[in-house]
Amino acid sequence: xxxRCEICGKGQVSGNNVSHSMIHTRRKWNPNIQxxxxxxxxxxxxxxxxTRCMRSKKIQRAx
Numbered sequence: 669x670x671x672r673c674e675i676c677g678k679g680q681v682s683g684n685n686v687s688h689s690m691i692h693t694r695r696k697w698n699p700n701i702q703x704x705x706x707x708x709x710x711x712x713x714x715x716x717x718x719t720r721c722m723r724s725k726k727i728q729r730a731x
Contacts, residue, residue: 673718705730
């Protein structure tokens, strides 16, 4: 599955885990991407959309 939202472009972010002893190890934060059916100018298609875009009604879900 794609790791990028097709609406807002939100994608994977990287950074460090920092332990109590201040040892840094690399890690990744993935967005919550869902595959949903959307109405795109009258046509129904599947899209990879983050849950924030779904919650803020930036897309119109197809049933």
